Amino acid sequence: MSPGSALPAAAAIARAPAFRLHNRVVPVLFAAGAAALLCGGFVALAPNRLVSGRPIGLFAAADWRISGAIAVLGLAVLATAFAPPGRTLHRAAAFLSSLLVLLTLEAAGQAASSLGAGAPALARISLGAGFWVLLGAAALAIIDALQRAGAGPGERLAVAAALAAAILAIAQAGLLDALSLAREFHTRQHLFAAALVRHIVLVAAAVGPAVLIGLPLALAAVRRPGWQGPLFAVLNLLQTIPSIALFGLLIVPLSALAAAFPGLAALGIGGIGPAPAIIALVLYALLPVVRNSVAGIAGVDPAVVDAARGMGMTRRELLWRVELPLALPLLLAGLRIVMVQAIGLAVVAALIGAGGLGIFVFEGLGQYAADLVLLGALPAILLALAADFLLQSLAALAARR
Amino acid sequence: MRVRDALASPVLWVGVLFVALLVGMPELRPVFHWAFPAVKEPVFERTSFVALWLSHAGMVAAASLAASIIGVGLAVFATRPAGRDFRPIVNVLATIGQTFPPAAVLALAVPAIGFGPEPTIVALFLYGLLPVIENALAGLDGVPPAVRDAAEGMGLSPWQMLRDVELPLAMPAILAGVRVSVTIAIGTATIGSTVGALTLGTPIFDGLAGNKLPFVIQGAVLVALFAILTDMLFARLDRRLRALPETPFGR
Known part of the structure; x- marks a missing residue:
């Protein structure tokens, strides 16, 4: 003006x-x-x-x-x-x-x-x-x-x-x-604590391996762009399959494994329980992890990579000191999608005996007890919101740097 | 050449496999008998698989259609001058809403509505709205200002601008939102069996409850094929949409 x-x-x-x-x-x-x-x-x-x-x-x-x-x-x-x-x-x-x-x-x-x-x-x-x-x-x-x-x-x-x-x-x-709601909580206080911990353990047990498998896959896909088509086709296919169907399909080979090797059953690996749930959650988590990592690493400015090479960085140094830090906001965004998704899918995992907050949801549905449903659904929603919010804030802070 | 192309398409083969299993599952009884000798009646027969699929697909179609129309309508409203004030809050609502676990939304609809297909349809609709809104907003935002200016210069009214310029250009993004919405709806409807809806998930839950693994396999394979087939059809639609010549003023 x-x-x-x-x-x-x-x-x-x-x-x-x-x-x-x-x-x-x-x-x-x-x-x-x-x-x-x-x-x-x-x-x-x-x-x-x-x-x-x-x-x-x-x-x-x-x-x-x-x-x-x-x-x-x-x-x-x-x-x-x-x-x-x-x-x-x-x-x-x-x-x-x-x-x-x-x-x-x-x-x-x-x-x-x-x-x-x-x-x-x-x-x-x-x-x-x-x-x-x-x-x-x-x-x-x-x-x-x-x-x-x-x-x-x-x-x-x-x-x-x-x-x-x-x-x-x-x-x-x-x-x-x-x-x-508080009275349902007080009558099940110990069960609730156990279910909450189990829920978090399921999510952690899925997200950890998904990152450990997904990052190298993404690196390989960035170095060899020809792999990206088939890789994403397979991961997208997995992501499309509804959770309960994938749980169901994993029950068959896992129960066969447990029957063939009793040692595995002793470790808690079997047709129902946490094993098929965790495997399915890892499979679902791979697509967002790989997609965001590929986008993040491929999106690093080639001039920066050239400059780093010119400074005499080895490939490993380049990855750890240049590419991954610059891709961090997108990596965190991928982690956010995966965490939210895993927290939601772990609710369904209760149906195959994996435990978690879903047990209250489905027990409540069975008894037609709305407050029991709420006792499971509300913490699951809050967990998802908290994970979303925290990782979003972290990604925003990482992007600022 | 066209016939060869069609025969080479995975969509056709997945479709044929799906329909064959949907209709012919009872014919596989000897196979299930051999694989699971302990289970007396190894094929789910309480309801035919075709009826289960029709009910499943009907719920998904009804909820997704309503969600697509209303979701696009909301996104259009939030990008007009009259609704611009609501744009950020609609966006936040769509992103926060999607963090809610679909199973939790479904379960919470039951105390409000009761058992049966209704809570499933309502939950599918509410949840399905969010990806449509999010993608439609992104699509409408993505219309280049230069195109908008050109259309305005040609004397298009706001309604013509929306119908002939903005919506056609945003269509691939809107379709991507509908695709996400339908994929989630198919999965969530499967869980709808636990609240009294008849879906391809019904054999899965019967099998889990009655310890009959063949039922679980039958339901799971059909649900997975249904979801994959639907996604493939959307991918095909998307390719067709993008292959259109990119003229700013529609077709």
Whole structure:
């Protein structure tokens, strides 16, 4: 803007109403949250864990101080959409939305404990549609505000860590204990810990070998481009096969192996169990690892490679000190895809006796117990989100260097 | 020459193998008897494989068709002037949503909807939306500004611009999204058997529950062939689409 145009521009700003709609996302999110609270149940009260409950709205279920605070906070977030945009405003919106997430959780816990106090011991108070929509809308409002503030990976990580710590503190303080999800958790605490560990072990046991096999394959494919066609055809084919089918197809040779060599069975390798699950997860992980590694290494600027050669680097030095570091952002992006995919596929692995969080999902489906399904599905979703978020941040930081 | 090309195509052979196994699995009874002497009735017969496949493919087709239409619609909305404000959040929703395990989405649809094919179709639809949105956004973004300017200079209305320029140019990307969406839908529908949908996964789960390995093999082979065949057909469609002369204003 030229200095001469500053005056008319200032006049235009003065004439424009200070409060007009600057952000159309927040009002939509507000409308979704408000509609869910007014129409749907915030929590559901059921006489026992196997029947679905009667929905109860937020204002009927929770203490008026908490529900009132939620309404005020919601309106405050809405108001930020009408204020002139700026970094401070967006950070304030992110903070208010984070508070809204925490208050929503606390309201659910408080509603459950006050409803539970007057109900028989078998009664269950589960989370209703209104709760999930409000939580989702508040979470999206945080993301929207951080995007508008132009927050970098570091700031996003800090917000996520602070929010996670606050939620953990709320749960640790026992504020959520009356919810049926927490009660399912408390009756299965040891099983849950074992399943969570098993889930992580399955993922690690698959991703580790996939990287160890995939990187050399990718290097070979970069040096001999003729190999890429057939290699990717095979890997793509594997990736296409649905997980449960691949698990099923691996059961046959593995059970035959275990029958032929009893020593293998003693090691825990057999037709069902973790062995076919891990092999299948490795096979699925190969395509993203190889594809991203090839793209990363092939994408290194040839001038840089020439310069490094000119400096007298050997092939090995070139790989470790030039090519791999420069390909790191894409390698991390591949790792992210693989981790998220493996965490999701490991849920299905419970069906062939591999354990993991899927056991709660499928046991819950079998018993028609929604909270048990949630006890397996929710941590799996959170694990996937955490892996996605962490590796994405790492890749962004690596790309910056 | 054309006949020879067709005969050399792997699509044809995978297709023939798939249909032959779908129809003729009961004829393989002696083979399964020989391989698994301990299993009394070694071929899954509760429902015919053709009926299982029709139900499976029908669910995938219905959910993927709806997801493709609505997903492209959302991507178009988010790239118009009126919807541009929603562009980043739609993108985030599509990427975050895809980190949710498909099996978890399916399982969570059951308490909300009940057992049967419905939760499977809803989960397939919701999950299928995400890759379509993501790829359609990328495709619409990839339209070169110069092409847009030229079209505008020719006096195309916004609607003509969308129909004749943007969507045709974005079509390969949209098709890639639909392909991912259908591949995931075929796999997720297989797990739908655990929540009461009739699919080619049904023999797999019956076999796992009843310790009948032949059932597992029959279901798994057919599901795998179905998925591979579908992917091959998409690859063929993609090649055909890209082979079109690249004119900025469609065909």
